[in-house]
Amino acid sequence: MNRDFRVWLFTLVALAACIVLQSTILSKIAIRGVRPDLALIVLVFVSLRRGSMVGQVTGFASGFIEDLMNVSPLGFHSLLKTVIGFLYGLFSGNVFIDPFLMPIILTIAATILKGFVSGLISSIFGIAASGFITFAGRLWIEVGYNAVLAPFLFALLNLVKVFKQADKEGS
Amino acid sequence: MPGLFEGFFRKHRRGAAFAALLLVSFVFLLFSNRAVVIRPKEMGLSVVGFFQKGASGVFRWFGDTAGSIRQLSAARQELSSARERLQEMDRVTRENVELRRQNTSLKEQLDLSQSLPGERIAAEVTARDTDNLFSTLTINKGSRDGVRKGMPVVAWQGDLEGLVGKVVLVGRGSSQILPLYDPQCLVSARLDRSRHEGLVGGEGKDRGTILMRYVKKTAKDSIEYGDLVVTSGLGGLYPKGINIGRIRDIKAQAYETSLELEIEPIIDFDRLEYLFVVAPGTDAEELPR
Numbered sequence: 001m002n003r004d005f006r007v008w009l010f011t012l013v014a015l016a017a018c019i020v021l022q023s024t025i026l027s028k029i030a031i032r033g034v035r036p037d038l039a040l041i042v043l044v045f046v047s048l049r050r051g052s053m054v055g056q057v058t059g060f061a062s063g064f065i066e067d068l069m070n071v072s073p074l075g076f077h078s079l080l081k082t083v084i085g086f087l088y089g090l091f092s093g094n095v096f097i098d099p100f101l102m103p104i105i106l107t108i109a110a111t112i113l114k115g116f117v118s119g120l121i122s123s124i125f126g127i128a129a130s131g132f133i134t135f136a137g138r139l140w141i142e143v144g145y146n147a148v149l150a151p152f153l154f155a156l157l158n159l160v161k162v163f164k165q166a167d168k169e170g171s
Numbered sequence: 172m173p174g175l176f177e178g179f180f181r182k183h184r185r186g187a188a189f190a191a192l193l194l195v196s197f198v199f200l201l202f203s204n205r206a207v208v209i210r211p212k213e214m215g216l217s218v219v220g221f222f223q224k225g226a227s228g229v230f231r232w233f234g235d236t237a238g239s240i241r242q243l244s245a246a247r248q249e250l251s252s253a254r255e256r257l258q259e260m261d262r263v264t265r266e267n268v269e270l271r272r273q274n275t276s277l278k279e280q281l282d283l284s285q286s287l288p289g290e291r292i293a294a295e296v297t298a299r300d301t302d303n304l305f306s307t308l309t310i311n312k313g314s315r316d317g318v319r320k321g322m323p324v325v326a327w328q329g330d331l332e333g334l335v336g337k338v339v340l341v342g343r344g345s346s347q348i349l350p351l352y353d354p355q356c357l358v359s360a361r362l363d364r365s366r367h368e369g370l371v372g373g374e375g376k377d378r379g380t381i382l383m384r385y386v387k388k389t390a391k392d393s394i395e396y397g398d399l400v401v402t403s404g405l406g407g408l409y410p411k412g413i414n415i416g417r418i419r420d421i422k423a424q425a426y427e428t429s430l431e432l433e434i435e436p437i438i439d440f441d442r443l444e445y446l447f448v449v450a451p452g453t454d455a456e457e458l459p460r
Contacts, residue, residue, distance in 0.1 A: 022302060023300065023309070024298050024299075027299040035303065039302075053184070056185075056188060057192070060192045060196070063196075066301045070300055070302075073204035074200070074203035075195075075199025076200060076204075078192070079193065079197065082192045082196060083193075086189045119221060119225075124221070125204050126204070
């Protein structure tokens with residue numbers, strides 16, 4: 001099987017698995033209803049490793065799956081995750097990712113970016129939803145949760161064969 | 172000319188793909204979100220308004236923090252008196268629950284429970300929202316079980332039946348529920364004791380708090396902490412008399428013509444496992460509680 005195809009396939013399966021986990025098992029460990037966004041951490045990892053093209057397309061696909069599973073209007077999560085995947089892909093090959101500190105910093109930035117972009121989309125399109133008080137307490141709980149889990153998830157994904165070679169794709 | 176375009180897209184493959192994906196997402200949003208109106212001026216205002224809201228939020232935070240420190244000492248004094256009232260309220264609530272139980276038991280003895288109007292579809296919560304931006308509960312019953320869009324959903328917790336929300340999306344074997352704490356879920360409500368009416372909706376901050384708005388300011392003297400809020404049945408979507416929650420705080424701003432009541436929901440949404448979808452025709456006030 002073509003290596004690129006395996007990367008796309010594995011990424012999509014991993015993102016879909018994270019989304020299912022978030023909506024089921026992880027809700028048991030939610031703090032004030034907030035749970036970690038594993039799919040976001042995986043998207044950050046993949047975008048940094050494989051570049052903008054893989055980041056934005058898998059971001060779009062995973063966002064589309066989330067749109068189907070939520071009461072959000074279709075296109076909301078796809079737009080959000082496309083932007084994050086694209087932006088993080090721009091740093092691919094330019095950032096040294098150590099095992100501990102960089103995953104935390106990059107994931108914190110991604111979660112804040114998610115809060116900001118989702119607030120902007122909801123404001124433009126007039127979407128009312130509970131998580132959209134951009135810098136309210138719920139966002140910071142998610143920031144903390146994601147930051148704690150990021151090094152572990154990055155370490156786990158580093159073990160996956162298809163991601164081992166951190167080659168940046170050409171634009 | 173075609174060669175020129177081809178060269179351009181080959182050179183900017185990544186950017187072109189990004190633009191295409193953004194466009195697809197925008198089109199999806201425009202078609203699936205009924206609230207959107209494509210008018211450049213309004214959209215521009217929304218973008219600028221977002222940043223203005225952010226800036227004013229930061230300033231307000233500093234102001235609120237300074238104010239909070241001042242209020243802290245006053246709050247301590249109020250706390251001790253509130254604790255005493257709370258203990259009294261707890262006692263009354265326990266008595267109330269006990270009376271309800273006795274009432275239900277007596278009605279059952281009279282075989283009233285045999286004549287429950289309407290139908291309730293028992294369901295289990297199988298999933299929740301995939302991230303922290305939207306509020307969704309997914310249940311294991313769908314159209315083949317008789318669930319229809321717009322049906323109200325209730326659950327039992329601690330001897331009390333409480334409103335959970337309404338069905339917003341129905342699949343064949345599963346459905347999605349918009350919970351009460353979501354800002355999009357609005358319920359016509361009434362205070363059980365004083366009968367004043369208002370509109371209950373989620374605040375969007377926390378699932379442990381919902382708000383009842385548009386209650387007449389003149390009602391302030393007849394409202395007490397701990398008063399039960401129930402559905403009023405107006406609008407026809409929710410049956411009359413389903414418990415929603417109890418009043419936790421009363422906010423009366425001088426510049427507003429109505430009261431804003433903070434309500435603690437009867438249902439603890441984090442513990443929610445099983446619930447009932449209520450078929451049309453069921454009026455909760457007619458049921459033994």
